[in-house]
Amino acid sequence: MAAELRLMIPTNESVEPDDRQLVRTIRNGDAEAFEQLVRRKTSKVFSLCYRIIGNAEDAKDISQLVFLKLWENIDKYDPAYAFDTWLYRMVTNVAIDFMRNKQSRENAVNSNLRLVKTSSDAEQGVIVQRKEIDNVFNVVSSVLSPKQKAIFIMREMDDLASAEIARILGCRESTVRNHLFNARKLMQQQLKKRFPEYSRLWEERA
Amino acid sequence: MIACQSFRANLQSREPEVLEHLRKCDACLDFAVRKDPDLFFRAIGGEELVPPGGIDAFAADVMAQVRLRQAEGSVARRFLVPPRRLAAAAALIVAVGISALVYDGGRRTVAVRPVSVATFKPLTTKPVVETYQSPNATIVEVPSEGKGEAQVVMIFDDSLPADL
Numbered sequence: 001m002a003a004e005l006r007l008m009i010p011t012n013e014s015v016e017p018d019d020r021q022l023v024r025t026i027r028n029g030d031a032e033a034f035e036q037l038v039r040r041k042t043s044k045v046f047s048l049c050y051r052i053i054g055n056a057e058d059a060k061d062i063s064q065l066v067f068l069k070l071w072e073n074i075d076k077y078d079p080a081y082a083f084d085t086w087l088y089r090m091v092t093n094v095a096i097d098f099m100r101n102k103q104s105r106e107n108a109v110n111s112n113l114r115l116v117k118t119s120s121d122a123e124q125g126v127i128v129q130r131k132e133i134d135n136v137f138n139v140v141s142s143v144l145s146p147k148q149k150a151i152f153i154m155r156e157m158d159d160l161a162s163a164e165i166a167r168i169l170g171c172r173e174s175t176v177r178n179h180l181f182n183a184r185k186l187m188q189q190q191l192k193k194r195f196p197e198y199s200r201l202w203e204e205r206a
Numbered sequence: 207m208i209a210c211q212s213f214r215a216n217l218q219s220r221e222p223e224v225l226e227h228l229r230k231c232d233a234c235l236d237f238a239v240r241k242d243p244d245l246f247f248r249a250i251g252g253e254e255l256v257p258p259g260g261i262d263a264f265a266a267d268v269m270a271q272v273r274l275r276q277a278e279g280s281v282a283r284r285f286l287v288p289p290r291r292l293a294a295a296a297a298l299i300v301a302v303g304i305s306a307l308v309y310d311g312g313r314r315t316v317a318v319r320p321v322s323v324a325t326f327k328p329l330t331t332k333p334v335v336e337t338y339q340s341p342n343a344t345i346v347e348v349p350s351e352g353k354g355e356a357q358v359v360m361i362f363d364d365s366l367p368a369d370l
Contacts (some may be wrong), residue, residue, distance in 0.1 A: 031272060043254035046264075050255050060264065067268045068275070132230060133250045135326045137362040157243075157251025159225060184244070201243040 008183060019083035026074050034074075038067050044084075045091055051129065051153045052095040053136045058102075066094050088143075088160075088168045092150045099146035140190040144183050151176055152183040210234050217241055225252055340365065 002192035015034075017025070019040075023034035045066055049121040069090055141149050147169075148155050154160045154168070155176075162180070166173040213227040213234050228238055228245060229252045238245045257264045338345070343363035350357055 031269065031276070034272065035265055035269050038268050039261055041216045042261045042264055045351060047255040056258050060259075063257060064263070064268050064271065068271055072276070089312070093343050130235060133246065137247055152247075153251075156248045159220060159222070159251060163248065186334055187247075199244070201239055203244065 020079050023074060023077055023079070023083065026071075034071060037070075041067075041087060045087065047152075048088070048091050048153065048158065049095050051157060052099060052150050054091070058098070062090075062095055062098050066091050069094065085164065085167050088154070089170070092168060092174075096146040096150055099149070105111075128198050136191070136195055139194055140187045143186050143190050148183040148186070150189075151179045155180055207231075214238075215246070229253065 017036075019037070022033050022037045022040075026037065042063065045060055049062045049066070050056060053059045053062060066087075070087070075088075077083065079172045141152070144152065151165055151169070154165045155162065158170075162173050162176045165176045168178070188199065207230060208223045208227050210231060211230070212226070212234065213224060214237060216224050217238055227234060228249050235245075235249050239249070248369070254363075338361055340363050341363060343361055346360040346362070348358040348360065
């Protein structure tokens with residue numbers, strides 16, 4: 001009986017505080033707990049920032065800004081909701097603001113400089129190259145509004161459900177679906193213009 | 207990771223293992239995109255990226271800024287009055303102002319009395335002249351009207367001090 005009981009007692013190794021427990025500790029002024037949270041969430045935050053912004057250095061700065069905002073506003077987190085939802089909301093708000101302010105002409109010009117492949121190239125069969133998709137996405141998604149882009153990334157790359165995205169952005173699920181529909185449409189138009197070799201994939205389906 | 211055949215039979219699924227396969231198997235990526243081009247961009251998701259310099263350096267940068275802000279915050283707390291104290295101070299100032307106004311209003315209703323007191327005071331400080339002797343002085347004594355009246359005496363003398 002005693003042996004069975006011993007098995008039920010969790011060891012120190014298995015006890016890793018969850019996000020809510022960490023937040024509780026941080027609220028008591030524990031900076032080490034905050035560092036633990038930063039390490040835990042860095043990849044998630046940076047990945048989303050990078051995909052929205054498309055530039056590693058800016059994404060790093062924005063990610064740091066997100067964590068500083070997190071530190072300053074930790075008291076506003078409502079534990080009734082998932083911590084990641086709150087975190088994603090902060091990330092998308094900061095990244096979207098950044099994109100709205102930054103959408104510089106330089107980026108637009110650079111993205112237009114990409115040589116469009118000739119139709120003869122497009123006629124040939126294309127093998128989808130994984131490395132190329134990143135570049136294609138960066139170019140093609142430049143026509144999306146920051147909000148459309150954020151929604152598309154959360155849905156297609158972070159695999160979040162529309163309902164979850166709606167919760168993050170504080171909007172209706174139908175709004176999320178509309179943004180997704182428009183984003184896909186705009187990106188297909190851009191693919192046709194700049195990457196005809198890939199746009200043929202959609203045309204073949206049609 | 208699930209087998210290629212399982213993946214190809216479940217292309218539309220958003221189950222994590224199906225997405226994982228899409229994101230790792232190049233042959234299936236090409237196959238999937240031809241079947242459903244919407245999977246094209248879905249293929250680049252899933253992967254968690256690391257900021258330039260790594261997570262350790264990133265976390266250290268963040269914590270340095272947090273400590274800096276903590277230090278700035280404690281300095282600011284020392285010099286800046288918190289809102290509650292500010293409100294209390296404002297309330298105190300208002301209370302003092304109102305009571306001063308009320309007090310001032312009260313004083314105005316009895317304004318005559320202090321004025322008369324003020325005129326008497328210098329007189330009481332003046333020395334009372336009881337005797338005066340001078341070879342060049344002319345002394346005029348005003349006759350009093352009754353017993354209780356003050357005695358008025360006028361002294362005319364060039365050598366008399368001006369502030370007497």
